[in-house]
Structures are given as C-alpha cells and as structure tokens.
Amino acid sequence: MTILVTGATGNIGRCVVERLVGAGQRVRAMTRDPRAARLPAGVEVVYGDFERPETWRDALEEIERVYLFPFAYVIPESDAGFVGEAVKAGVRRFVVHSAAAAEFPPGDDQYDQSISSLRRHLAMERDAHREQELLVEATDVEWTHVRPGLLAAGALGWAEQIRAGYPVVEPYGAAGSALVHEADVAEIAVAALLTDAHIGAAYTITGPAKVSQAEQVAAIAAATGQDIRFEEVSPEAALEHWHRQGYPHDIAAWLIESLAATVDGPGLVPATDTFERITGRPARTFAQWAVDHAEEFRVVGDTRAT
Numbered sequence: 001m002t003i004l005v006t007g008a009t010g011n012i013g014r015c016v017v018e019r020l021v022g023a024g025q026r027v028r029a030m031t032r033d034p035r036a037a038r039l040p041a042g043v044e045v046v047y048g049d050f051e052r053p054e055t056w057r058d059a060l061e062e063i064e065r066v067y068l069f070p071f072a073y074v075i076p077e078s079d080a081g082f083v084g085e086a087v088k089a090g091v092r093r094f095v096v097h098s099a100a101a102a103e104f105p106p107g108d109d110q111y112d113q114s115i116s117s118l119r120r121h122l123a124m125e126r127d128a129h130r131e132q133e134l135l136v137e138a139t140d141v142e143w144t145h146v147r148p149g150l151l152a153a154g155a156l157g158w159a160e161q162i163r164a165g166y167p168v169v170e171p172y173g174a175a176g177s178a179l180v181h182e183a184d185v186a187e188i189a190v191a192a193l194l195t196d197a198h199i200g201a202a203y204t205i206t207g208p209a210k211v212s213q214a215e216q217v218a219a220i221a222a223a224t225g226q227d228i229r230f231e232e233v234s235p236e237a238a239l240e241h242w243h244r245q246g247y248p249h250d251i252a253a254w255l256i257e258s259l260a261a262t263v264d265g266p267g268l269v270p271a272t273d274t275f276e277r278i279t280g281r282p283a284r285t286f287a288q289w290a291v292d293h294a295e296e297f298r299v300v301g302d303t304r305a306t
C-alpha cells in the first residue's frame, strides 16, 4: 500500500512523511515543486497542485489512503473536486488535516460587517475547514479529522529578526495559546492512517498549556543559548507598523483583536488532553518545540551547538 501525503512539505506534512517512512511505509508526497521538496530518501515525490486537476491523476494512481491538506482553505474558490477524484481513483481512507476552528460554534458569518474582524475571521476559518471535512464525510470512505489548535510553528515568523540579532517586538506580551507541536499532530495523523482505531473520529489537538508570547521568546532564547529580548509595544504602535509593512487592514485588525482576547483566559482554543489520551504520553511543550527548531533561530555567525 502506498500512502499519499498532500501538503507534504508543510510543517505537519513533513513530519507525517518522516513518521510514515520511519514506520516502513511506502509514501508518495505531493508538492508543486518536487526539486525543492527535501524529503527523506525513498519517498516518491510527485508534482501535484490542488488548483490544477490535470495533475491529480498521477498523484492518486494506486493510492488507498490520503493525508489531506486543507486545500479548501488555501484555495477558497476551488470546487473541491480533489476528494471526488481521489475516491474515483480508489482511495478508501482520508485523514483530514483540519483545524480546531472546525468546531467553533455556528452563528457568526464571515461577511457580517456588524461583528468584529476577529469573529469574522474565525467564522471564515470554521467554514473553510468544516467544508472540507463535510466533503470527506459525504463520501463512503473511512475518515479521521485531525484538528490542530494554533501551531507552535507560528513562532517561525520571528526567526528572521532573531537570526539578525533583533529583539522580538509585539503588542500584548502576555497573550498566548496552547500551541501545538507539529510532531504531535503528525503522530495522531499517522496513527489514523495506519490503524483502524480512529475511523470516524474528530480530534482537537493542542499543546499542554497556554504559553504567552513573552514565554515563547524566553523558550527560544533558552533553546538557542542566545540573549533574545521581547519588547512589548502598544497596540497602536503595532498597528501602525503592520500598516507600514503593507498588512491588509482586516488582517491587522483581527490579529490585534486575537492577541487582546488571549491575554487573560485559556486562549482561542483551550488546551485539550487529546494527545495524552491517545498516546499515553504528555503533549510536547513549547520548550521542546524550541529545542527541536533551535537551528532556525540561530543568529548568523553563531556557532554554538544546541
């Protein structure tokens, strides 16, 4: 059996590929740029693009199980034909890379200008991910939905400035979420691909506890052995900076609202015990994530080993 991993070069997909290979599985990885994919030896890397249906047949040939990247999210206008083509080609199981947003309560509308930018954004996230889940549920094949909360990999957005030796400058240093390590998400996805124990389940997977922005930077500093300052700025200064950087107004608005909303309380997605329930091991911490990614934050010219 060959397993198709879509989004194979992404934060989670790459981990899924590595774990499947480690488990001795035959893996086909789909990407729009096979030459840049840098996937483990033995992986069959094929060109495939969710936006180009003519590329799907080769990717899907003789595939029974698929790790399905949230293409309805990256391509909102797609008619989502990939799922139908996959079933026609013989796919019998999907593990859907979704998001915790899929279970956000219904009600808000992404186009409703009377609600906040954040609520519109969350409604958009919910609808896009749930749409893809429903597409899969409407087929007659096996499925599991893997719904990560906010990914720890979001901190890679600071990597460039940290490598250049600059402090991390953000509003709301105390804002945070129970950030999830991509390896935890991949572990559950691989279990769902390889065993029958998770058929028909939808799992919201988060990190073990909320971690604030300032704590994230401290963890990266500890992991790299570098002195990295967190500099808190006012929301007004941040908005002005983001506008100068060319952030669309709506994105800047929901970003700042989401930070303000997570200074107190559990964050946008409260911590779950899903990973521990399934694996019997605690979820990986953000500190662990920082150790695993220390090289990506290493100041240029710093030769300290991790």
Ligand SMILES: NC(=O)c1ccc[n+]([C@@H]2O[C@H](COP(=O)([O-])OP(=O)(O)OC[C@H]3O[C@@H](n4cnc5c(N)ncnc54)[C@H](OP(=O)(O)O)[C@@H]3O)[C@@H](O)[C@H]2O)c1
Pocket (backbone or CB within 6 Å): 006, 007, 008, 009, 010, 011, 012, 013, 030, 031, 032, 033, 048, 049, 050, 051, 069, 070, 073, 074, 075, 098, 099, 100, 147, 148, 149, 150, 151, 153, 154
């Ligand atoms: N950010 C969060 O905190 C968060 C939380 C929950 C869920 N999510 C969901 O997870 C997704 C991100 O996952 P990730 O971080 O693992 O991925 P990622 O690192 O953002 O990588 C994106 C992947 O999508 C693939 N891709 C993009 N457009 C494609 C297309 N037209 N055709 C085929 N492949 C395409 C890319 O492949 P190539 O470039 O190699 O073609 C790449 O493998 C988000 O889109 C969101 O839906 C995010």
